[in-house]
Amino acid sequence: MLICWRLAFIVLLGFTLITTTRPPEIKAAVQWYLKPVPFIPEKKVAMMMGLILRFVPVIFDQAGETAEAQKARCVQNRKNPIYRLTKLGLPIMRRTFERADDLVAAIEARGFTENRTDPALVSHPRDWIALFAVIGLCMAAIL
Numbered sequence: 001m002l003i004c005w006r007l008a009f010i011v012l013l014g015f016t017l018i019t020t021t022r023p024p025e026i027k028a029a030v031q032w033y034l035k036p037v038p039f040i041p042e043k044k045v046a047m048m049m050g051l052i053l054r055f056v057p058v059i060f061d062q063a064g065e066t067a068e069a070q071k072a073r074c075v076q077n078r079k080n081p082i083y084r085l086t087k088l089g090l091p092i093m094r095r096t097f098e099r100a101d102d103l104v105a106a107i108e109a110r111g112f113t114e115n116r117t118d119p120a121l122v123s124h125p126r127d128w129i130a131l132f133a134v135i136g137l138c139m140a141a142i143l
Contacts, residue, residue: 009141013134018053018056020130023050023053023054024050024119025119025121026049026050026053027046027047027049027050027119028046028118028119028120028121029121030042030045030046030049031043031045031046031118031121032121034046041114043114043115043116044114046114047114051103055096055099055100055103058096058099059092059096062092062095062096062099063088063092066088066091066092066095067088070084070087070088075087075088
């Protein structure tokens with residue numbers, strides 16, 4: 001039960017971060033944190049993180065479309081949950097990878113590189129308030 005609670009808490013914090021922080025700010029933070037780490041191209045990693053954040057709604061849309069198609073084919077009436085999961089997961093992964101390939105081709109066709117103007121990483125008073133709120137929640141959870 002404790003492990004499930006912790007996992008749900010981590011997922012909730014992740015969704016909170018994604019919904020409250022703009023992708024350029026996350027990209028700037030990732031780039032700033034990885035800059036002192038040797039042998040890791042911080043600009044590429046930051047660009048990938050920004051693309052991942054923009055791709056999450058696309059994945060949810062694909063999941064909805066695939067679930068609707070399976071309802072039309074009565075897949076939910078099958079008793080084997082592994083069968084249902086594979087029939088849902090594999091098409092979602094295939095379509096997501098196809099869209100990712102299309103995105104890569106579009107990026108390459110436009111001559112995109114990761115050497116761009118870096119976004120400024122600044123903190124606002126609301127960021128400090130959120131930091132202290134999260135620290136307070138963590139301390140309350142520990143006690």
